[in-house]
Amino acid sequence: MVIIVVIGGRQRMRFNIYNFNNEATEVDTGDNIIKQLFVQLMSGNEVVSVEYNNGARETFDSSNNISDSYVEGSYIVEQDHLQDWINFEITDYDKQPWHVHYKNGTQIISYKRMHKFCELFKKLACKEIY
Incomplete structure (x- = not known):
C-alpha cells in the first residue's frame, strides 16, 4: 500500500x-520523485535501491539480521509501474492449500511480487536465480 502524506504542501x-x-x-522516500526501483530478493528478503529523478540513490533492506544471504532474483520497476508494484498483495486464491503446493509452497509476498512482475512486464530487467 502506498501512503502519501502532505506536510506543509509537499508530498511524502x-x-x-x-x-x-x-x-x-516501511520505506519513506520523502518528497523525492522516484525514477525507478532496483529490487533484489536476498534469502527471501526484499532489498530495494531507489533511484530518484535528481540522480540520488538510497537502499532499503527489509531484514536487519542477514548474516549469510544469497541473491534469488532481481528486477527493475520503472516509474510507470511503480504504483502497481507498491499496491501488490497476494490474493486469497494464492493462499489456497492446493495452489500453494502447486506454486512450490510459497506464500511469501516478496517472491510472489517478483514472479508477478517478471511475468507481467517482460520489458523489466528480470533475473531469477534458482
Whole structure:
C-alpha cells in the first residue's frame, strides 16, 4: 500500500517492502520523485535501491539480521509501474492449500511480487536465480 502524506504542501511517499516472514518494513522516500526501483530478493528478503529523478540513490533492506544471504532474483520497476508494484498483495486464491503446493509452497509476498512482475512486464530487467 502506498501512503502519501502532505506536510506543509509537499508530498511524502511511503510504501512497504517485505522480509521472508511477510513482515513489512516501511520505506519513506520523502518528497523525492522516484525514477525507478532496483529490487533484489536476498534469502527471501526484499532489498530495494531507489533511484530518484535528481540522480540520488538510497537502499532499503527489509531484514536487519542477514548474516549469510544469497541473491534469488532481481528486477527493475520503472516509474510507470511503480504504483502497481507498491499496491501488490497476494490474493486469497494464492493462499489456497492446493495452489500453494502447486506454486512450490510459497506464500511469501516478496517472491510472489517478483514472479508477478517478471511475468507481467517482460520489458523489466528480470533475473531469477534458482
